[in-house]
Amino acid sequence: DIQMTQSPSTLSASVGDRVTITCRASQSISSWLAWYQQKPGKAPKLLIYKASNLESGVPSRFSGSGSGTEFTLTISSLQPDDFATYYCQQYNTYETFGQGTKVEVK
């Protein structure tokens, strides 16, 4: 099984900050990685697919990069609506998620 490890687990930030979340795979997954945003009481929402492709309708302040085993999600300028939990998901072999990164108010 491919394990996905996100860091940090919690991130404290302020509006306007540049935020970076890292996701590491236990083996190479090429670029088969997606990122989701989940707010309390809501379903996850797709942000990024194939490591760096922005889903339609997602603000351009979100970006993804990486390949192989190391990936990042970057929010260029954190907005009030971005405080949420973020999950990476590999879809190279079956589908597994990282444990999540909660972005909270500093």
Added chain:
Amino acid sequence: EVQLVESGGGLVQPGGSLRLSCSASGFTFSSFSMNWVRQAPGKGLEWVSYISGSSTTRYYADSVKGRFTISRDNAKNSLYLQMNNLRAEDTALYYCVRDSYCGGECFPYYFDSWGQGTLVTVSA
């Protein structure tokens, strides 16, 4: 607008059974592969099962293999999850989730639409 509405959750005793349903609208249901993904209270996401648009291919997570069965009825735009021999660790919010369109059977893949979930609680 894509809509996925789950139902069928509830409280069940260990060893019991439950059947979840998902009603889909706003898209050509038969053209999309579908999944169930669950989230235990306060925990992360876990993929549970996959079914192709034509029902020819089905996959299960090891944690539910042999106990859960995924199915669909394209005439009714509906997805199902039959859960048998339920355990306490199956307690979770179960989401009905659509694969992004790929033009065929593309497992594994990423998810572009989620329902709001139905809660399953397994407890004596």
